[in-house]
Amino acid sequence: MxxxxxxxxxxxxxxxxxxxxxxxxxxxxxxxxxxxxxxxxxxxxxxxxxRNVEVKPAKCYFSSPSFGLQKSELAEHPFMMKLLVHLQELQVQSRPFLDYEPLRELGGAKLDGPELYIFSRSPVSGRHELFYCNPAEMVVQRVKETDPGIWNRMFHSDLIQGTAEAAVFVTAKIQSSMKLFGERGYRLSLLEGGRLTERLSQCTHKFGWKFQPVATFYDRAVQELLEIDGHSEVVLSCMILEEVQ
The missing domain is CATH 1.20.5 (Single alpha-helices involved in coiled-coils or other helix-helix interfaces)
Incomplete structure (x- = not known):
């Protein structure tokens, strides 16, 4: 046979x-x-x-300034604004690992930290929009508006409720970190992603929000939403947030 x-x-x-x-x-x-x-x-x-613009070698192929949204532009998403304001306070208080600076100087290259994607439902307009945030610079950019039906494609029906305010994704470019620094870069990406997830958890406790970490989301739907390939950039953690009245 x-x-x-x-x-x-x-x-x-x-x-x-x-x-x-x-x-x-x-x-x-x-x-x-x-x-x-x-x-x-x-x-x-x-x-x-x-164009008479000074060119500074950054030892990386792509390096450009980021321009974030103003607070007035985020008025339709007050839940996300409160989350990011408190996260910024915790970011200032946190200190890097002792060997972070020697590791960064070892390769002389740009070391990418974890990044945030926030899928938020606006209580004002009812629209569902995806935002990108660089935690190191606290720059917020609007990515796109999307169909609310994406909730059901990303999560099992038992995990989501009709009152869910947002889903937060922590991502990292693990592949490039490994190529630059080997296993050290891999460990640093995981550790920094974990620390960022912990800070987000502290934000939810301060405001009394319901915090639900999720490990069984559907990868293909999440990658489609975030527009990542799941290889060069991966999702380290995911949280569903709900504001308890």
Whole structure:
């Protein structure tokens, strides 16, 4: 009798294996990618030079200032505003790990910290919108408005209630941290993501909100909402928040 085997590996893993068979172990991407990247960066340097803008080497390919929303623009989401204001206070009080600075200087590269995505329901307009927040700079940006039906695609019906105010996702670029700093970068991403989740939990306790951490969300729906691939950037934790009257 012929026994059929099932391959449970992800599409990314299968693609990496296919590329590994085509290129050597240190070249699992298109060999021309580095050449193209250098060429494009050279063109950008020339463009900024023509505009008399000072170009500062950051040892990373993409580095641009972020422009956040004003408080008046977030008035429709008072729940999220209170959450971020208190989170900012806790961010100032928190201290980095003792070996964080030596680790950052070791590679001389930009070390990405955890990031926040907040899916919020506006009590004013009833709209469901996704926001991005960089906790290091506390810059908030509106990503998009989306269908409220996404709740049912992301979470099991037993987990969500009609009064849920927001879902908060903590993400990290683990793949790039590992390439830059190896296992140290991997551990730092996980630890910083855990610390950020703990601070968010403290915010909910201060205001008496209902805080529900979730581990069994549906990955594909969440990745579709956040517009991440689940490989270079992954979700470390997820929380459903509800304001108790």
């Amino acid at each position: 012929q026994v059929k085997s099932m391959d449970w590996r992800s599409e990314h893993e299968l693609e990496e294996e296919r590329l590994a068979l085509k290129y050597h172990s240190n070249s699992n991407v298109n060999p021309q990618l580095e050449v193209l990247t250098r060429s494009r960066m050279k063109m950008l340097n020339q463009l900024f030079a023509q």
